[in-house]
Amino acid sequence: MRDHLPHELVLIERACFQAKGTHDVFHAVDSALQRMVGHRLLTILVYDDAMTLATRLYSSDPATYPEGALDPVASSAWAEQVLHLGLPFVGHSEEELASAFAYHQRLASLGLGSVVNMPVRWRGRVLGSLNMLDAPGRYAHLEIDLVRILAHLVVPALLAR
Secondary structure, X not given: OHHHOOHHHHHHHHHXXXXXXXXXXXHHHHHHHHHHOOOOEEEEEEEOOOOOEEEEEEEOOOXXXXXXXXXXXXOHHHHHHHHHOXXXXXXXXXXXXXXXXXXXXXXXXXXXXXXXXXXXXXXXXXXXXXXXXXXXXXXXXXXXXXHHHHHHHHHHXXXXX
């Protein structure tokens, strides 16, 4: 039966199984998404109870986007979609990012003009979000279900923190 599993899923399962802590799980998911989808930046955020402030638990570029940093939640429309309804937000251009994020100019200065914000849910509640960013138009033909499946592999790590 294992012969029918995609090799990437076997690699990520093995990495999560061998993980010593939450950061190892986050890194394993980051690596799998990099190989299977691609991104320039990946972050994993959790939100306060009011869903107004985000804490960055993981960053693939901690020098530019440090772990532990606090960010205000994006626009209310974004928050409704991602945090309350649990639906992903996919932005394909700098204009779409500007409509959702106050710090869109910083993203643009780094060449980041597309985003996937995938809510990570458990028992009907958003625990956090996995966020992939890349060049404008990068996610125009994205297989969103693949991102959803890989993002939800961080649920145990988010629950354990």
